[in-house]
Amino acid sequence: MATDRPERYAKQLVSHWSKRGEAVEEDGALVQRWATGQVIVLRSVDDALEIEISVAEGDDAARFAQVVKEHLERFGQRDELDVVWHV
Template sequence: MSDLPTPESLVLTSRAEVATERPARYAKQLVSHMGHKVPVEEIENGHRITFNRDGNFNGYGDVLVFASERGEQLVLLAHADDDERLSRVEGVLGRHLEKFGERDGLKVVFER
């Protein structure tokens, strides 16, 4: 993965803060599922998913769990170098998480 750009070098980032009482569970489920298809690595407060399937790099998705005054929170960050790739990363992260959290009514809305 060393030949890929760093997330900090990518010009676009978006963020989704997902309300849930079980952020760690959903983070683990999302990362485990995606890890069967694309590289995943542990980072501070969570995991980074590298959207590089079949050599087609689209960007990174960070799946983070934070403690706040309101309790724990699941935060998704999408990093990419253009709008199309950012939309693709957001879509994959959002669709999968909403599917996993359908019973709990999870909604993922990214803000740029």
């Protein structure tokens, strides 16, 4: 996701979902593990926020990716953020 404020959006997302699971710093990334098995890895890079997601086996990864995308784009509506997933 291209943005000049990747740290802000990473913190906003994990804060929004703070009741779902604790967020910790790991290897330069902000990682949030949900009690239900989903994991979000947010890494700030030059003018972008890299986002990785994973889900428990049998869960719908595409649906979870869509939820993450919708939340980030809503948070960054003024900045016209666009989350693009690369598989």
